[in-house]
Amino acid sequence: MTAVASLEEHFEATIERDQRIEPRDWVPEGYRKTMIRQIAQHAHSEIIGMQPEGNWITRAPSLRRKAILLAKVQDEAGHGLYLYSAAATLGADRADLTDKLITGKQKYSSIFNYPTLTFADVGVIGWLVDGAAICNQVPLCRSSYGPYARAMIRICKEESFHQRQGYELLMTMMRGTQQQREMVQEAVNRWWWPSLMMFGPPDADSPNTAQSMAWKVKRHTNDELRQRFVDMSVPQAAALGVTFPDPDLKWNASREHYDFGPVDWDEFKNVLKGNGPCNASRIAHRRRAHDEGAWVREAAVAHAAKNEERK
Amino acid sequence: MTDLTAEGGHGAVPLEGVPAAPGPVKHDWPLYEVFVRGKRGLNHVHVGSLHAADDRMALHHARDLYTRRNEGVSIWVVRASDITASSPDEKDPFFAPSGDKVYRHPTFYDIPEEVPHI
Numbered sequence: 484m485t486a487v488a489s490l491e492e493h494f495e496a497t498i499e500r501d502q503r504i505e506p507r508d509w510v511p512e513g514y515r516k517t518m519i520r521q522i523a524q525h526a527h528s529e530i531i532g533m534q535p536e537g538n539w540i541t542r543a544p545s546l547r548r549k550a551i552l553l554a555k556v557q558d559e560a561g562h563g564l565y566l567y568s569a570a571a572t573l574g575a576d577r578a579d580l581t582d583k584l585i586t587g588k589q590k591y592s593s594i595f596n597y598p599t600l601t602f603a604d605v606g607v608i609g610w611l612v613d614g615a616a617i618c619n620q621v622p623l624c625r626s627s628y629g630p631y632a633r634a635m636i637r638i639c640k641e642e643s644f645h646q647r648q649g650y651e652l653l654m655t656m657m658r659g660t661q662q663q664r665e666m667v668q669e670a671v672n673r674w675w676w677p678s679l680m681m682f683g684p685p686d687a688d689s690p691n692t693a694q695s696m697a698w699k700v701k702r703h704t705n706d707e708l709r710q711r712f713v714d715m716s717v718p719q720a721a722a723l724g725v726t727f728p729d730p731d732l733k734w735n736a737s738r739e740h741y742d743f744g745p746v747d748w749d750e751f752k753n754v755l756k757g758n759g760p761c762n763a764s765r766i767a768h769r770r771r772a773h774d775e776g777a778w779v780r781e782a783a784v785a786h787a788a789k790n791e792e793r794k
Numbered sequence: 795m796t797d798l799t800a801e802g803g804h805g806a807v808p809l810e811g812v813p814a815a816p817g818p819v820k821h822d823w824p825l826y827e828v829f830v831r832g833k834r835g836l837n838h839v840h841v842g843s844l845h846a847a848d849d850r851m852a853l854h855h856a857r858d859l860y861t862r863r864n865e866g867v868s869i870w871v872v873r874a875s876d877i878t879a880s881s882p883d884e885k886d887p888f889f890a891p892s893g894d895k896v897y898r899h900p901t902f903y904d905i906p907e908e909v910p911h912i
Contacts, residue, residue: 507882520814554862561859568842571825577845578822588813634842641863783847784823790848 498699503629506572514698518628519575520589521700526566527584527591531765533559535599536608544602551648552605558645562638569630585770593751594681596759603656603663603670609649611671611678611716617642618712619682622702631700650719657724664724671720672728679743680751682709713741825874826852828859830866838870846871 490509497504504510510518533556540556543549567577583589594612599605620639626632656663683689683705695701703711713732720727731744754762823845829838841860846852852871860866880888896902905912 505882507879509882516814520812523814524812557862561862564844564859565842568844571843576822583813590812630842780823780847783851787848787851 505629522570529563531591565634569634572630593754596761603666606649606652607670607674613645615678615681627699826871828856829870831868
């Protein structure tokens with residue numbers, strides 16, 4: 484047996500036994516690339532994901548809401564950094580990943596290319612967008628790549644706060660004026676379909692799923708997770724007193740799931756191509772923050788070098 | 795639409811045409827590994843890494859990044875370049891010396907049932 488065949492066999496056997504792959508283990512090149520791409524894109528999503536809600540920090544309606552929102556946005560930054568840290572264990576360099584994000588070479592989730600028009604959007608993002616993220620992320624806590632799985636465990640614990648603060652915010656608004664209730668419903672109408680798109684294209688159009696399932700970097704198909712999210716969300720919407728903008732949404736007793744209407748995949752593709760409402764501004768904002776922070780990074784290095792000399 | 799996937803937490807992003815090979819290492823703050831003692835009585839446990847210009851900044855960043863919810867009472871940071879690790883390539887021979895020493899475990903010894911507290 485050749486050396487590589489033996490290494491590959493060891494890798495496959497580790498996955499087969501449901502054990503984790505750890506940093507510095509030999510992995511096939513395809514696995515390394517898949518994991519770097521997945522973790523980097525996830526990290527970028529968390530970092531860009533600070534912007535839609537960060538937009539409302541200075542205009543939060545109370546000190547309580549402002550403190551909560553600050554903590555949540557800080558968490559998103561933290562999630563991004565846990566994930567860059569996980570990517571680093573595969574040999575990816577963080578500065579290089581940042582460069583790939585701000586030059587548009589690597590992508591982030593298309594959900595963050597939608598604007599937050601009212602404060603109700605902050606609540607709906609917590610409830611639906613973070614809710615959908617939790618559906619995606621809980622199975623990733625068992626990803627075959629150890630550092631990613633461990634980052635996901637931390638992230639999932641914190642996402643639970645994100646979802647609950649959003650739902651509580653919406654409950655508060657629903658107890659308010661008629662205008663506030665309309666604001667919530669209007670935000671739900673805008674975010675529902677993009678939330679369903681977060682699970683990706685239908686299984687029939689997801690050719691990478693089979694390999695990802697075999698490597699145990701993905702545990703459920705896109706459609707399974709989307710269905711799970713719809714089933715969870717419908718009773719939550721009822722308790723809140725809002726409806727989803729889908730005339731085909733109804734309980735199917737024979738399937739024991741909710742049926743729902745077709746997702747507009749043309750819109751999804753269009754946003755991914757860069758034509759969403761906020762694609763350009765999100766990247767421009769990230770690039771500006773990076774460029775304007777350059778002097779701080781350089782000054783800190785100079786300061787550290789000077790202190791080192793003094794020793 | 796065959797170039798899309800939902801992998802990666804916050805959902806659908808393209809896979810095709812997205813570079814993933816590790817790029818050149820750029821000039822950046824050094825990498826530190828972070829270890830946190832969750833509470834008194836427990837060991838420090840590795841929780842992840844971060845970049846910082848010096849040791850002091852690494853501690854502050856570690857506090858902000860890894861203990862936002864009272865996850866720790868003590869933090870160690872160490873430059874990743876200062877860590878010496880066993881090599882995965884030689885893990886079998888490296889750990890082999892303990893593999894065949896079953897007599898180091900208490901279950902190796904047969905003691906009659908009627909002997910108490912042993």
